[in-house]
Amino acid sequence: MADYEVPKLNGEGYIDIPKIKPDAMAGKGPFVAKPDFQKALNFPTDFAADPEGGYELVPDWKERALAKMDDLRHRYRSLQLYLDICVKCGACTDKCHYYLGTQDPKNMPVARQDLMRKVYRRYFTFAGKHFPKLVGAVDLTEAVIDDWYNYYHQCSQCRRCSVYCPYGIDTAEVSMAAREILDHIGRGSKYNNEIIGKVFKVGNNLGLPQPALADTLEGLEEDVEADTGIKVRFPLDEEGAEVLLVTPSADFFAEPHVDGLMGYAKVFHEAGISWTLSSYASEGANFGMFIGSYENMRRIALRIREAAIKLKVKRIVFGECGHAWRVAYSFLNTLAGPFDFLDPKYPVPQHILEVTWGLIQEGKLVIDKSQNDDKVLTFHDSCNVARGSRMGDKPGGQFEYPRNVIKAVCNHFVDMPADTIHDATYCCGGGGGLLTDDLMELRVKGAQPRMEALKYVTEQQGVTHMAAICAICKSQFTKVIPYYGFKMDQIVSVHQLVSKALVLQRPVSVQARPDEDDDDDEDDNDDA
């Protein structure tokens, strides 16, 4: 199946800490973005293709890289502090799924930080300027840039290392800064930057324009009607709806994502909450975070604000997506707030699970759990939800809400081993802007720790399906679990389970189209 060895699972649920294998993942890194892609993101474009099929660096790349590093360390305390205070205790060395899966020592979080720290020390600290050998400082050379490009694209910014570091040193902060520097010297990643360009141009990562989106949604309405006999609406650009739903664009067509989207639609339908998608902000994910670019991240986030204003909604709700939820929960208010024009009764933004769990608690949804009796579920905590966000008003709600909802719609649920769930969860292996085919080996190997845990509950407790609440997790797992002997359809969306168990009671949508033959006039008010 592949030209590298797929790791063998030991069946114990945990990975034994491997011995280091230097340069196990040495390489060129993902495809480099061409100047055109860089331009759309306001990054320098003064670099050209080289004869070997790659790209040269910009002129004066060294000075420009150092200038950017200097700029960033004066604007991000995290970066400056974390470069200074690591004591090399080694507590984080065995915490990264990429180290566990690849054995490359440069994938140990502290070693990953060191790639930049060594250069920082050389140019910006007394010890590194005068005694480089003593403190392990190195000159910034092209080889160092190559290492940066390669290994900072082997970090999914999952923050598992920051949980265990005694100072909370977050390698994600360093790899984001590194990518921002690289973007300024002609080393952007094609995958990320091309996608961001599509958001600016079309509105979503897939480059799905309004008519195609409208078509897709209509198709979904027909599917649900064929299935349930009820016209559940999937509204697009409907002004005056109560809720603006922002969801990762994978929800519009990929499996099992789209089953989740049907779940959201049914929940809104049942609760009588009018809602709409926006074609202008038809993307929940914000890849600006992956490349550490505050400016581009904000530019993407502002689209959501504009859509909310234009569509005159009262609330913003996000669909199932891990990184999207981190940016939404933790950053949206910062980037695109204040949201004082929305209904103050609701937090801005809300997660769809907060909506659904709230409705379940209020008894507003009729549920037939037996619909999911063919499955034994486990739940994969997405890294960015687990360690970079919250649901509800208590710390740790991000672990409870999805589990509560799953348990409310399924009879059989078990958790994976304790060191692999909640804030100790492992990244799926494809997060942080690495979900691209040119990084397949990394993705397969990086999934190993999660696969060990899944195999364990499969064998010990008969688990048949793993639910996830992130578009990247879902895409990554469906692609990668076959390498480990599982089947693609063992990955499900949480709202797919909701969709299955929800018994629709409301015959006509509160957003039924006026031209449709509905006899219920009071429900039309919303759109008037």
Next chain:
Amino acid sequence: MTFVSILYGLLFWVATLVLVVGVGRRIYFYTQISVPLKIPTTPAPVTQSGVVWRMFREVVFFQSLFRANKYIWLFAFIFHMALWLVLLRHTRYFMEIGAFLGFLQPFGKYASFAMVFGLAGLLARRILVDRVRYISAPSDFLMLALLIGIGLSGMMMTFVAHTDITMVKGFFRGLMTFDFHPLPASPILLVHLLLVAILMLVFPISKLLHAPGVFFSPTRNQVDNPREKRHVSSWALELEKKNQIYRDEVKNG
């Protein structure tokens, strides 16, 4: 006054100045750098007092380290707690000690064993565990060697070759009040003090900054309330005010 006493007097003045000014400036620097985004490692406290409690657990119990690795935690905890006891006992060279510090004296004395034991454990890990060896620079070994050197030379004085404590106290109080007294002529004391001075000199330019630094770590000191309270950094606010997306647009007018 001997030449050595004068030299050491100057050395400690300089070392104290470097330590205080250096660390002070570094702390000031950290306070001046913005934190543009909310990045607490969640689950995180939702109130300021919750953050204080989280930080307390980190600084006093090394909570995250405990979750990460029991060996490192054990050695680190033993070393740091013993270090505090030893330092508390050392107050007697600088001031009149009250009942509490007096009570701590014997603890500080025997804590020295624990301190050196903890340091030795950390050093052993650094040499024996391939992952930790890989990430270690010479300075990381030297830092441990330096502290072990300080510990052992101190213990030599406490348990083997006593020195004249009253004279040591006279010397240091003299440095503080500009009323100079000589140091006792003890080679071990001179070694101890030289190593201590080196420690003070490198403190502000080394990883020892972790001690003040931990309090500034945004993943640990931020309140988890982004939806309730808007958090914006000064440079981001400037973008907002000028209605710009990119910072270079702002700079270029």
